[in-house]
Amino acid sequence: MIHRYRGVVHFALLIFCAITLLTGCRKTSPEEKETPARKYSIYAMMKNGKEYILQADSLASGEINPERAGARVVPAPLYYDLIVRDGRYYSVDRRTGSFVRYKVANGEFVRDTAIALKGISSLENYNWLTRDSLMIMGYDDKARAVGYAKIRVSDLTVSQGTMPIPAPFGGYNWLSIGFSQFLDNKLYIGYCYHTYALNNYTTGDTIYTAVLEYPQLKTLKILKDTRSVYPGGVNTRQSHSFVTENGDFYFIACPGIASGNYPEKPTGIFRIRHSKEEIDSDYFFNISASPIQNHGYGFWYVGNGKAIVRTERKGLYTGMKDHYKVPHFDFYLLDLEKQTTSRLPLPLDKGTVRQCVLVEDGIAHITVSSGNEGCYVWQFNPATGSLKKGLKLSDDTEYILRLERLNE
Template sequence: MIHRYRGPVHFVIFALLVVAFLPGCRKQSSEKEPITGKKYSIYAMMKNGKEYIFQTDSLHSGEINPEKSGARVVPAPLYYELIVRDGQYYSIDRRKSAFVRYKIADGEFVRDTAVAITGFSSVENYNWLSQDSLMILGYDDDARKVRYVKIDVRNLSVTQGTVPVPAPFGNYNWLSIGFSQFLENKLYIGYCYHTYTLDNYTTGDTIYTAILDYPELKPLKTLKDTRSVYPGGVNTRQSHSFVTENGDFYFIACPGIASGNYPQKPTGIFRIQKSHEEIDPAYFFNISASAIKNHGYGFWYVGKGKAIVRTERKGLYTGMKDHYKVPHFDFYLLDLEKQTTSRLPLPLDKGTSRQCVLVEDGKAYITVNSGNEGCYVWVLNPETGALKKGLKFSEDTEYILRLEPLTD
């Protein structure tokens, strides 16, 4: 169940999780009917390694047992690459070169239908072009090209092509797309280059941002910045960028060992101001030099100039072999303009890469896998700083891996 990955950065994480929690593929019989009309989707892994998806209307309170209330994911794992929209679930099956839609049937989360796509071994970044039109970007190692596929999810019709992002050069043999964002009829793509082998990799010292006209995808300019490395990350796994109410675009760069693996560079937040078409040279929120003093990865906007960042805490893990399973992550509330940080008084979290923050109606819902203190959804009011426990998960829950809205 371990396959050749599309890039070096997350291969170790994926392999460790699969080996450590390799679930059986035996089909379970169940009388549970498909669940419809709910507000939220949650993907959880149990301590026995089995994975479940369930849907709920409330995150504020109550207790849930995913194994009893959810649909078993068959085959697992899918938690890194799911795309959720309007109550539907999608991903790319790298082994069968297909875009897949899933469904809940007979108590299991299984493949519904699929359409063939070519040259796509990964999902690096995705964007919804409209309510029903999805665009996915990925690096094709064999062709040494960045590819796109546009999918009409109503009938699974596809259009494919390539994006004129320069191929790896010199000693570099891989490319990672860390963000893709449409701004004023232009497509911004942040990327970096790697040199990797099966057991090691390094990242180049430059962040590249291609600006392309859209929909022609004609290159207009390429921005470069060396203040940090590895812009963003795979956005099916967690958020790394966003656009604020006034049209400014922010992204985080992640040189920590779980992404860029260039730890001597700082984790930093960059800004592209509305209509400026350049990375703001006067703005750099240096997370590693702040009170956080560590590297961070996930980055979520909560409104009114504030964001949440999820950061490592040094000294609690020994390397990638235990990075995912040791509780060592903190959550900080950031003021982007003042460049200030405030640690949220949450238990230490575990799980290297998770879709773990959902923002709705002025509240931030944060899932925490704390180990000894259990798994909860926590509810934060960013305006007042008030924080309280919400939905509780049964004691046999190991990880809450994904939390997302079922409707937009």
Template structure:
């Protein structure tokens, strides 16, 4: 399936924790759950392959050794589908069909509590409906349906159902949800279709956006656009869309080889104006035609009409076999209204898909895994453009995989 192929693209083969559950049953640990007091959560991989969760109050300075300061992830990896909220960590174990909560105990990052779910071949997108209510969308390969599960994270009670998104048709045998966004009491779902084999896949030439009322999930209309393909991406892995201060919704389409695998199409930014219920036909920010001159994936809003796009640098990798390990990613500051780009003078970054940009109190924090210059958190002043190094990671750190705020503000 498409996510099996994409697993070859990224850092290492994807494996999640194993749990054994009867349908509808819950498993709980008798130990007291660790309640985080720090401000930030960081997920790092060392050069020896070991992975650690660490928590810190400052990203602006200092040095940290994940192996000494963090909790080892047992078993690893969890970095792709981890969800962080209010000092707690969650993910879905697709192999055993369970929603899992984790904790830090005895210096290790381990499973705490789990509850069975059904029908999730993949996790595509998640949204917080309230402080304690989480909604996850995923494609069920066997049933050829999009499913949702709503979880009350206080007691891990769940409800599940079907989202009426049309199944793959014709030669298409997979579906990917690239964004899910609530706008004025409606749920917008961006998706596309794929044709896949065991060792390759291609994406159809159309972006679809379903508009459904909520909570009934009745289809209202479907928007189509062919200016690019593969809208957004799996939002547990990195950001691909956002709503600005004035209520406009932006998303990036990713036809590069690491997602859409339709490289003749341009990477583009799309817009849905507030209250319009239409993709803006007069707006298309063609990233590939800009100074970037290639494809991009991650897309983070930093405020005041500006965003950051993480882009590939041509000629530095030979193919998917070395895409994740070769430093070849640039960070560009983009002006959404003027449709201009400006490269941030950061070292080239590595790692195909990362949660690596965080905005807080007027400062943009960017993690960079460079080849020869080490792993750092960089601080960007978006008003002046000034960049400086912040928190340094020990030299035996290979990747900073995730940077997140432990508690939403």
């Protein structure tokens, strides 16, 4: 049975269950033939609880059965902390403190190779520095510091260090990294502090953003804002921020019970103007005060000043004990400049955190795990408003947990 996770690692109250990452897959032997990568990767959970990674070349139509077409993930789950690139899959193994590369070979999801990490047992944010170079970061409780690792994924060589993010202070005993973004040769790190106890936590009332000189990682300034809390979220799980065509950076703050757990604060969208190095004090898109009237989490850019946000609907769930399994999520199209909202006429979705929107060639592919109405990849054209069903996953599918391109 999937259950709620209130871990002290991220404080993102997750959709399904406490994470035990994939470490038991066997090594790939030299005679194994690797499966050629296709265009898209889909991670699905079936009604029997089994999980599969499958690959497809089209999302526009057809039907696919994950059990028949996919590679089973054993042991599971791996759907939170997964990075997909160039036909490969990567994650941090929390139990061993190692960075692991996976692949699909001979119809199985297999562990390819791994490298040890120091001080990074949790993965909160990542950025690709080059095609072959990945930067990951997360809070290290033992060192009371934000650690990072730069990894060359072709041969898994690594260099590590810490970032000058102030440690928890006063009554706070944890820190969450909510976004990391390179802008104008600077690295912006959004974070917040928590006070946690067994099975519960609270988030401080301030969003912090450190502006770091890069690559020196020297602090230039620290920005503060109290209009909402918990900036962004773990970006392996879903998108919470983006940069628009004109270089403006937007991020969502998530104080709802499934993330910041400070529901008195509104879900809000913030902006940092191109080359300004300040959070725009004149801009705050208050989602909770808009016609949405609820908290939201995932946030995806679809182009031309428009974005999609995934929001709770109050009254359809009773608390975190059924938050992941009850269809109650809506998708809204936002006009970021006009601060207007328009609900997409999709079935109610379920699953607290999902990598469920992929934008490509002007089309937003939106996965919906609706319960009674099935699991589909919907095709939404924000320019025309056209919305139609695309690829269907077989009726024994419970959740579409992840959708992403295999090759960026």
